[in-house]
Amino acid sequence: MTSETSPLLFPHRHLLGIKGLSPQDIVQLLDLAESEIAVSRQSEKKKATLRGRTQINLFFEASTRTQSSFELAGKRLGADVMNMSVGNSSVKKGETLIDTAMTLNAMRPDILIIRHGSAGAAALLAQKVGCSVVNAGDGAHEHPTQALLDALTIRRAKGKVERLTVAICGDVLHSRVARSNIILLNALGARVRVVAPSTLLPAGISHMGAEVFHKMEDGLKDADVVMMLRLQRERMAGSFVPSVREYFRYHGLDREKLKYAKPDAIVMHPGPMNRGVEIASDVADGVQSVIQEQVEMGVAVRMAVMEALLDPRRNAEGVAG
Amino acid sequence: MSATVLQNARIVDPSRNLDELGTLIIRQDKIVASGADVRNQGVPEGATIIDCQGKAVLPGLVDARVFIGEPGAEHRETIASASHAAAAGGVTSMIMMPDTDPVIDNVALVEFVMRTARDTAVVNVYPAAAVTKGLLGEEMTEIGLLREAGAVAITEGRNSIANTQLMRRALTYARDFGVVLAHEAQDAHLGITGVMNEGLYASWLGLSGTPREAEVIPLERDMRLAALTQAAYHAAQISTGMSAEVISRAKHNGLNVTAGVSINHLSLNENDIGEFRTFFRLQPPLRLEEDRLAMVEALRDGTIDIIVSAHDPQDVDTKRLPFADAAAGAIGLETLLGAALRLYHNGDVPLLRIVEAMSSAPARIFGLDAGSLRPGSKADMTIVDLDEPWVVNEEDLRSRSKNSCFEGARFQGRVVQTFVAGKSVFTI
Numbered sequence: 001m002t003s004e005t006s007p008l009l010f011p012h013r014h015l016l017g018i019k020g021l022s023p024q025d026i027v028q029l030l031d032l033a034e035s036e037i038a039v040s041r042q043s044e045k046k047k048a049t050l051r052g053r054t055q056i057n058l059f060f061e062a063s064t065r066t067q068s069s070f071e072l073a074g075k076r077l078g079a080d081v082m083n084m085s086v087g088n089s090s091v092k093k094g095e096t097l098i099d100t101a102m103t104l105n106a107m108r109p110d111i112l113i114i115r116h117g118s119a120g121a122a123a124l125l126a127q128k129v130g131c132s133v134v135n136a137g138d139g140a141h142e143h144p145t146q147a148l149l150d151a152l153t154i155r156r157a158k159g160k161v162e163r164l165t166v167a168i169c170g171d172v173l174h175s176r177v178a179r180s181n182i183i184l185l186n187a188l189g190a191r192v193r194v195v196a197p198s199t200l201l202p203a204g205i206s207h208m209g210a211e212v213f214h215k216m217e218d219g220l221k222d223a224d225v226v227m228m229l230r231l232q233r234e235r236m237a238g239s240f241v242p243s244v245r246e247y248f249r250y251h252g253l254d255r256e257k258l259k260y261a262k263p264d265a266i267v268m269h270p271g272p273m274n275r276g277v278e279i280a281s282d283v284a285d286g287v288q289s290v291i292q293e294q295v296e297m298g299v300a301v302r303m304a305v306m307e308a309l310l311d312p313r314r315n316a317e318g319v320a321g
Numbered sequence: 322m323s324a325t326v327l328q329n330a331r332i333v334d335p336s337r338n339l340d341e342l343g344t345l346i347i348r349q350d351k352i353v354a355s356g357a358d359v360r361n362q363g364v365p366e367g368a369t370i371i372d373c374q375g376k377a378v379l380p381g382l383v384d385a386r387v388f389i390g391e392p393g394a395e396h397r398e399t400i401a402s403a404s405h406a407a408a409a410g411g412v413t414s415m416i417m418m419p420d421t422d423p424v425i426d427n428v429a430l431v432e433f434v435m436r437t438a439r440d441t442a443v444v445n446v447y448p449a450a451a452v453t454k455g456l457l458g459e460e461m462t463e464i465g466l467l468r469e470a471g472a473v474a475i476t477e478g479r480n481s482i483a484n485t486q487l488m489r490r491a492l493t494y495a496r497d498f499g500v501v502l503a504h505e506a507q508d509a510h511l512g513i514t515g516v517m518n519e520g521l522y523a524s525w526l527g528l529s530g531t532p533r534e535a536e537v538i539p540l541e542r543d544m545r546l547a548a549l550t551q552a553a554y555h556a557a558q559i560s561t562g563m564s565a566e567v568i569s570r571a572k573h574n575g576l577n578v579t580a581g582v583s584i585n586h587l588s589l590n591e592n593d594i595g596e597f598r599t600f601f602r603l604q605p606p607l608r609l610e611e612d613r614l615a616m617v618e619a620l621r622d623g624t625i626d627i628i629v630s631a632h633d634p635q636d637v638d639t640k641r642l643p644f645a646d647a648a649a650g651a652i653g654l655e656t657l658l659g660a661a662l663r664l665y666h667n668g669d670v671p672l673l674r675i676v677e678a679m680s681s682a683p684a685r686i687f688g689l690d691a692g693s694l695r696p697g698s699k700a701d702m703t704i705v706d707l708d709e710p711w712v713v714n715e716e717d718l719r720s721r722s723k724n725s726c727f728e729g730a731r732f733q734g735r736v737v738q739t740f741v742a743g744k745s746v747f748t749i
Contacts, residue, residue: 019525098641118643119527120597139645141527176527203530204521 010308014126014133017142018183026187030152033297033304039076040299049307050079053110057083058100058125059136060116065271065295066136066146070113073302079110097121098128105129110310114138132309134302140174146270147180149301151188153294154225157266162189167219167261168210169195170229170251170278173202173240177270178229182210195219197251199240216251220260227268228253231278244277254280258288266290324348324368325743327704330378332356335677336693345378347700350742355694373704376737379676380692381413381444381701383683384654385503385581386557386629388478390721391437392430393422398634398721400434403654404442406720408747410655411703411736412630414445414684414691419456420478426451426462431470443746444739445701447689449474452491452502456480461491468498473687476503476557479604479649483509485542492552501687503555503581506539506564507605516645518591518606526597528645531606533561540564544571547578555686556580558631560605562615569624579686580624582616583631584653584660585726589613593726599640599647600724603631606649620678621670627683628675630657634722651726655718659732662707666733672707700743709735 010025018026039047055074059067067083074081086100097116104112111132114122119139126133137143155161166185172178172194185192192210194201195218206212213219220226231247241247248254253267267279267289275281284291327345332355334340343357346365354362364370384407390397400417407415417434419425425434431448438446450472454460464475475495482488482504495502507513512531517523519530540556544567547554556568559580571578585603590610594601601607619625633650640647653660661679664670684692690699713730715723739747 097643116643118645120645121643123596124641124643139527139643140529179525179527202524203519203532204524207521208524 010311013309015144015305015309016122016126016133016135018144018147018180018187019142021187023187026148026151026184029148029301029304029308030155032308033148033152033300036300036303037296039303040296045076046078047076048078050074050077050310053079053310054108055079055081055111055113055306056104056109057081057113058086058104058115059084060086060097060114060121061137063115063137066115069295069298070136070302073299073306076299077303077306079306097125101125101128105131111306134305134309137176140176140179142180143176144180145298145302145305146177147184148305149294149297150181150227150268150270151184152297152301153268153290154266156293156297157290158224161185163191164224165191165193165222166225166227167193167195167223168227168229169216169219169253171200171231171235172196172205172229173200174232174235175229181227182208193219193223195251197241200235216253216257217260220257223261223265225266225268226253226258226261228279230270230272231274233274248277252276252278252280253283255283258283268294271295324365326364326368326370327378328370328372329375330373330704331375332694333377333379333672333676334694335673336380336681336695338673340673342375345694345702347740347743350700350744352694352696352698352700354696377705377707378694379411379703379705380680380694381703381739381741382411382658382679383414383689383691384412384630384632384657384679385416385627385683385687386418386583386631387415387654388418388420388633388650390634391421392433396721397636399441400437400446401441402719402721403632404438404444404446406652406654406718407444408739408741409719409736411658411705411739412444412654413701413703413739413741414447414689415654416447416449416473416687418476418478419449419451420480424451424456425449425472426454426456428463428466428470431467431472435471444741445691447471447473447687449476449503451475452477452482453487458482458484458487461487461494464491464495464500465498468500473689474501474503474555477505479505481505481507481509481539485546488543489546489550492546492550492554496550496552499553501553501555503557504543505557505605506536506543508535508539511535511538515606516602517594518608520591520609522591522594526644533563533608533612536561536605537563537567540567544576544578547571547576548574551577553577554579558583558586558605558629559625560586560608560616561612565615565619565624569619572624579626581627581629582620582625583629584657585631585651586613586616587620587628587664588660589726597644599642599644600651600726600728602644602647602649603651604649617664617669620664621674626678626686628657628661628678630654634720635724636722640724651724652718652720652722653725654720656713656725656727656730656732658705658736659711659713659734660727660730662732662734700740702740703736704738705734706737707734709733711735
């Protein structure tokens with residue numbers, strides 16, 4: 001084995017989901033991300049690790065934050081970054097995915113970052129292109145870099161992830177963030193809870209590695225981490241919940257509900273927030289909030305992921321993906 | 322045309338509940354003698370003699386649910402290409418669904434299909450006509466005239482009839498003409514965004530699920546309407562144990578109700594989807610293993626009358642997409658028998674019952690001259706080596722589309738030769 005000489009060897013060609021990563025893989029990525037934080041904090045925010053490499057951001061769904069986070073990460077590693085936003089075109093979702101992918105592939109990029117509204121889109125793309133693929137969110141399936149940046153944020157705030165009680169609150173049904181986090185947090189030994197009205201929980205949730213609660217007061221009790229999820233406004237039309245007012249009353253995080261968590265509990269949100277829907281402004285901006293920290297960790301984690309996937313030692317040693 | 326004699330044949334004829342070694346004699350397009358006693362009758366002068374060497378001779382199979390792209394999507398499948406796929410699968414009669422473009426909802430289209438079939442197809446093709454114009458679920462088609470033109474059933478194909486009033490009228494009206502209404506029950510709202518079976522597996526994949534109740538609730542409604550109208554109702558494809566219970570109860574109550582199941586739902590379950598394999602996106606969706614077992618049991622005990630291939634050709638532009646965006650459906654004419662024989666070889670269902678469910682039973686339900694090896698019957702039959710192992714290879718499939726759920730599958734039992742009206746239409 002080469003692990004002694006290459007401790008960062010990451011045995012995957014793509015990052016399509018947290019599923020499939022071992023706890024060691026996850027810890028390695030978090031450790032590497034930790035070292036990337038300094039790069040973003042120094043005045044010359046640039047490394048040369050990916051100099052000469054081409055990164056293409058292929059976003060079929062508009063997402064300013066995730067896309068700019070990946071773009072900054074790539075640029076800080078020295079890569080050439082190109083953004084392809086297809087989300088606002090009139091092209092029907094999915095129809096051009098393979099054709100677009102094949103066209104981009106012919107330009108010989110080294111890494112493709114894809115965000116798509118359909119579950120499995122990143123995996124489909126990975127089958128068709130010759131470069132590494134990072135899933136930046138596919139439907140309600142996975143959003144692995146979000147889960148990694150959440151874990152890094154938790155680890156820095158609490159010193160560990162193991163045995164912490166993490167309450168994931170809100171629209172778990174439609175959330176790729178929730179799925180990736182449930183897998184990752186279980187892998188690192190956290191105790192995971194989900195707190196949501198039953199209409200916003202997927203079938204079989206009690207077998208997914210999370211304890212299920214329907215009342216915030218019960219679900220937040222003694223929690224170390226409170227992770228809020230975004231509630232899309234169109235969920236009202238789909239009869240998942242009756243109104244914003246009622247949702248905020250029972251499931252929005254305000255100071256009163258937060259009191260049930262541990263006094264030093266941290267509050268997280270993957271963004272963008274709906275203030276007054278799933279979270280009150282004073283909590284979002286309060287002392288327990290680490291939401292801005294999450295954004296910073298996002299860049300570090302994405303740098304780590306791309307560095308691990310494009311590690312030149314992989315090619316040198318012929319590691320299979 | 323002179324006579325053909327099939328000697329040393331294992332005659333499997335569910336229409337006579339017969340499974341014995343014997344001889345078949347075919348003259349022109351008819352079977353004139355078939356059975357063990359024929360062995361001593363001698364051979365007509367100048368007859369072509371085929372020594373079956375103990376291989377099985379089955380009535381040509383009848384597939385009651387086949388989607389074809391002609392007219393409208395000939396790049397996926399034509400009536401001719403489907404007929405060659407059918408012949409290779411031992412299928413000599415197929416009922417073609419009306420989901421074409423234009424829809425088979427008027428006499429001219431029925432005539433077009435029958436004419437095209439006569440001129441280009443090597444097997445019998447029977448059109449099923451739409452229940453409503455354009456399959457829009459609003460206005461009833463000319464059921465009497467369609468019947469007279471040659472439509473053997475009425476059905477909305479992939480669609481389901483949401484309007485209960487319309488369903489009642491269609492059943493009542495069809496009853497006067499002795500037409501069967503074949504219906505795939507799917508609730509118009511419940512689980513309508515679903516792309517696979519609702520449950521833990523769909524939850525992990527982040528895919529929207531269709532609960533089993535989305536099939537059972539409208540099926541229960543249909544049973545009430547079948548009782549009210551006393552019409553002939555055929556549940557085109559059921560997929561859950563609960564649906565089998567509903568059918569069983571209706572039969573017990575003496576209703577004129579029959580049911581079909583696709584070979585996919587007898588062979589596969591939702592785990593076959595793996596990581597977003599779109600060829601396994603079907604409608605109704607593949608369910609749990611317990612549902613598959615319930616389908617096998619319902620087939621064995623006769624609650625389910627027939628097995629269909631639900632042959633549904635889709636190509637790259639409709640299947641090479643993210644799972645939720647891909648079209649539902651899989652081809653199946655060529656793999657129907659091989660997959661069904663798995664149930665025989667592993668002891669789940671007796672051979673005669675399996676063959677019945679793909680020949681005499683559908684022929685009876687839809688009133689076709691098919692499904693029997695009785696003397697006097699049309700000489701539609703297939704010679705099958707019940708034991709020969711083979712592997713499904715995409716390149717060998719005759720269908721224009723390759724979206725098979727059985728790519729790479731190992732089967733035991735293979736079609737050697739197929740006859741339609743006494744004429745050989747396929748030889749291995």
